Amino acid sequence: MCIEIIGCYAQTELGHGPNVQGLETTATFDSQTDEFVSHSPILTSSKWWPDGLGKVSTHAVVYARLRIDGQDYGVHGFIVQLCSLDDHSSLPGITVGDIGMKFRSGAYNNMENGLLRFDHVRIFRNQMLMCFSQVTREGKYVQSDVPRQLVYGTMVYVQQIIVSEDSCTLSRAVCIATRYSVVRRQFGLENGGPET
Missing domain, CATH: 1.20.5 (Single alpha-helices involved in coiled-coils or other helix-helix interfaces)
Structure with missing residues (x-):
């Protein structure tokens, strides 16, 4: 049996560790194409440190700031294919790599930790994790009744x-x-x- 899809969790950014509200990667809804456009606008918005990202992962759950018509709706999750399943080459607009050796962490050097950047990468609307909030085809943001703290x-x-x-x-x-x-x-x- 061959595993074709290997995922990772890409939240932490170079400039923002556990500060989820400070994340800088964006996912802007384009109602003309029914897609989100994911972008890493500056160096500190690079996803940094996710396990398995540098060489192994083919997909990632990416956390980005949701924007619709210029309004920011906070951080939401998106499933993003990172590379070709045929030859594992990065898809257009995606930069992915291993961050290399870690300072004074012999144990962590056995782990593969990666970096990830987006240059206006298009993601289908149905690849947004929409359990607690949704974006309609028309670009309307609909939030569930579940308190945000429970998320x-x-x-x-x-x-x-x-x-x-x-x-x-x-x-x-x-x-x-x-x-x-x-x-x-x-x-x-x-x-x-x-x-x-």
Whole structure:
């Protein structure tokens, strides 16, 4: 069995980490063609750090500022095909690559983390994630009754789990390091005394 579609999550930007409201990538609705035009207007709007993006992923869930007739409707998700499924070459208007070695992070260097930029890339309207809000064929923005805070609930929950698990791992490491430092001796004997 061959996996043809491999996805990644492209939210973080070079200039904006977890600050979702500050994202600069745009998706502007073009009612004439029933498409969104995705664009990375400046360097800091480059998607930065997504796992699996540099070499492996063929598609991405991209978060961008939704614009309709000059009005900004905040950040929304879009499914975007990044490359040809035949030869894995980037599609027109899309720049994708691996960010390379990470500073002082030996463990992270085993992971592929990428960068992504858009130069007026067209995305079909039905590729917008429209569970909580929609854009009609006519370009009308329709928001659901679900409170906006709940949209980010899963992401916040996962971040809380990561912090909780990391604190347990860190407490184990501190315990092991403390025990080890109390009993471990090294260096040579001095005048027949114990090792230091």
